[in-house]
Amino acid sequence: MSASIITLLFKWLKQPLVLGYIVAGLLAGPYVRIFPTVGDMENINTWAEIGVVFLLFALGLEFSFKKLMNVGSAAFITATTEVISMLLIGFMVGHLLGWSTMNSVFLGGMLSMSSTTIIIKAFDDLGLRSQRFTGIVFGTLVVEDLIAILMMVILSTMAVSKEFVGEELLMSVLKVAFFLILWFLVGIFILPFFLKKAKRLMNNETLLIVSLGLCLAMVVLATRTGFSAALGAFIMGSILAETVEAEHIEHIIQPVKDLFGAIFFVSVGMLVNPSVLLQYAWPVVIITLVTLVGKSIFSSLGVLLSGEPLKVSVKSGFSLAQIGEFAFIIAGLGASLKVLDPFVPPIIVAVSVITTFTTPYFIRLANPFSEWLYKVLSPRTREFLDRYASGKKTVNHDSDWKRLLKTIVGRVIIYSVLLTAIWLLSVQTVYPTINGMFDSPGRWLSVVMCLLTLLLMTPFLWALVSDKYNSPDVFLKLWNDDNYNHGRLVALILFRVSVAVFFIAGVVISYFSLNYGIGIVIAVAVLGLILLLRENLTQYSHLENHFLTNLNGREEAARNRYPLKSRFNSEFSDKDIELTSVWVSPYSSYIGKSLEELPFRREFGVNVVGIVRGERRIYIPQSDECIYPQDKLIVVGTDGQLQKFRSELDIRQDFPDEKNVRQEVTLHSFTVDEESPLLNKSIAQSRLGKQYDSLIVAIEREDELISMNQSTVFRLGDLVWIVGDREKIRQLLMRKKHV
DSSP, X not given: OHHHHHHHHHHHTTOOHXXXXXXXXXXXXXXXXXXXXXXXXXHHHHHHHHHXXXXXXXXXXXXXHHHHHHTHHHHHHHHHXXXXXXXXXXXXXXXXXXXXXXXXXXXXXXXXOOOHHHHHHHHHHXXXXXXXXXXXXXHHHHHHHHHHHHHXXXXXXXXXXXXXXXXXXXXXXXXXXXXXXXXXXXXXXXXXXXXXXXXXXXXXXXXXXXXXXXXXXXXXXXHHTTOOHHHHHHHHHHHHTTSTTHHXXXXXXXXXXXXXXXXXXXXXXXXXXXXXXXXXXXXXXXHHHHXXXXXXXHHHHHHHHTTOOHHHHHXXXXXXXXXXXXXXXXXXXXXXXXXSOTTHHHHHHHHHHHHHHXXXXXXXXXXXXXXXXXXXXXXHHHHHHHHHHHHHHSOOOOOHHHHHHHHHXXXXXXXXHHHHHHHHIIIIIIXXXXXXXXXXXXXXXXXXXXXXXXXXXXXXXHHHHOSTTSOHHHHHHHHTOTTSOHHHXXXXXXXXXXXXXXXXXXXXXXXXXXXXXXHHHHHHHHHXXXXXXXXXXXXXXXXXXXXHHHHHHHHHHHHHHOHHHHHHHHHTTTSXXXXXXXXXXXXXXXXXXXXXXXXXXXIIOOEEEEEEETXXXXXXXXXXXXXXXXXXXXXXXXXXXXXXXXXXXXEEEOOXXXXXXXXXXXXXXXEOOTTOTTTTOBHHHHOHHHHHSEEEEEEEEXXXXXXXXXXXXXXXXXXXXXXXXXXXXXXXXXXXXXX
């Protein structure tokens, strides 16, 4: 009851709902007696753990592994910078507070991890999910979650042995990498096919049950292999994110996520003990300030080092300025190992709650702070930062050698994971199970199992050694280059062959008591036989085509359904500009006014390129076109412009289906050359909108997007991007050859 009342109050006050849930938890918890309190905290904690699982599952649905790869370098650099910095700062703060060495080490670990659940909820409440910087934040959180798993191994080892063991860390890294790659490959290979075949049996109810079942199955698998339940849920969400049903699943689990997410944040509020805040007020204040300032600075620095602009870096860094669920987990680990003093966990809970409160306000503060910071920096510093950020965006073609090396190393890792999985499954699971069914099976079982294992490995062994799937064109180009040293190319061939021989010999030696020499000889003979069997080419081609079809299915469906948006976002993926759509609230004050009267471009800087009104679609609307309730406006602008526009218009995202209009509207670009009739004319003088029913959405000058208005003049070499009627744009592009 208190949660519902407080939630409505915070909604009325236009404050983030996550803060309302925490206040409700405080009032309903065992430490505040104003209202009836919850007596069974154990059950509440169980429900809260389920809430974390569903929150991470929903995050995975929105942030797939392919997105992680797109922001991989930025996320890795940011997470590494933040974790290392906060580990050291936390350790030093612990010592300054007079804590023991182990307390200080654990404090550093707890301060280094940001809260995924809190950030997800804050972004939802503030309507920021679609902004560019959120991709970097989510990528950083994923990398942090992986680091947290390794950190718990290190802290456990240090707590028991009082020393750092590098071997255990290395094995943990390999284990994490192995299972992540294996789960992703197997999931992408199987799940899209399963969902496609079962589609005729699916409605909202059955799809919800199947999705949650898959989520919980991966949670069980993850916990049994030593990982967190949250990571398992995230991985399953990431796998399902690559399927064509991702948006549908995301929609139907929203109520489940909201319910259990609310329970989680209420449970966090119940952990707050006001008496502890008073008793340890100074440590709480000091650690809170260190968390807010330290994580903001070092997270922003990490994003900046990865080559992102200052504004994106500050917004990302300020979003990560809190601690949450992993801090609780690490505190619980220290308590269970009896290496943490009893006063530490309550302090961490208090710091977490305070930083949870401040997170939405820090996110809001990031934009004005970044603008202020940019203004106070010296011109030389601003120029350096702009040049550093733009340097990352410059097209940088890898050398042929680097391209070949990246392809081969990537494929060797993938094939090695698959071959290892087949090997371990055969030797440690299937063989012992079958062997237990017979009294004395004899040598024949080993022979049969060895042959079956090698048979399953054959397509991947063939692909590992064959040149067909290892950039053959680049390889031949380098081989035919007289100035190139062939030794490195030969070494790459021998490396791939050696890996294949290792796996074959490993399987043979596992089933037969042979010395390594004989095992290697047999392995070479078997590998030679595999290379002679051309059927392996067909088998592997079928497997790879099936995998790639599943992997790219969602993107292909999106390209077919939203051709204009897909093309636009592809062309401007490295620019701070976005094409999206917004829905006009029935209560908007702009209803009934024409585009000419409205301040969309003048005050917000956004351009309306289309209006969807029921079944009617108006692309490149005229200035006298009026806005009506329930209209969907297709608009172009930067992250900041669109955020301001949404908050002013009271709108929500929902991109319309373009499948029936993809032939009418298109995105094109042309360069202004010396013969162009646009040269030295302003946008108003060009009359492109009236003559060709088109709209200029962006102008690139010296590889940078420039701000534009009706008085902006076209210069020689400008790259102009326009949206409009396909046929009329074709006429424009053919005119006097100014393309």
